[in-house]
Amino acid sequence: MKAERLRKVPLFGGLTDHQYERLERWTDEIDVPTNKHLVNQGAYPHEFMVIESGTAEVTHDGTHLADLGPGDFFGEMALLLNVPRTATVAATSDVTLVVMHDRNFRAMEEEIPVIAERVNAIMEERRAKSADQGIETLGIAFRRATDPQRRAIPSSVSPCGHPS
């Protein structure tokens, strides 16, 4: 997606020209009609997404967790924690998304850690909120041979991928 549009997304605010060039390469734009599922709970994750325009609803086992709008992102949990999608996100209007494939998300974490920190901070708030609601959203972690440290993040899961 073009840098002039990325600059307007708060998550990507305040970067250098070089960093916007990198983001341009890592992102695509997709338009999605209302009611479409953007991610499905339990599915294997492939992308991280930011809403440029439109709205979406997050549900877990049919229970409403949150409403998302322009500037909000989703899809970070499964990628960062190596678990299946923790919730379903469905468009509640026509939506334009900034989409970043898994491997580009990893590159962004390495090259622009300030964005990764912003994503992490919001993710922790979301996890705390779900926990407050008594909702356990994390499943069993995937094994990711390329990144042994990531496998161990959820505390209830042993490094070999089986419940401890």
Ligand code: CMP
């Ligand atoms: P992921 O698990 O990859 O896919 C479903 C997404 O829903 C998840 O990442 C988060 O981006 C989002 N999500 C899960 N729980 C919440 C919550 N409590 N508030 C807002 N968004 C959430």
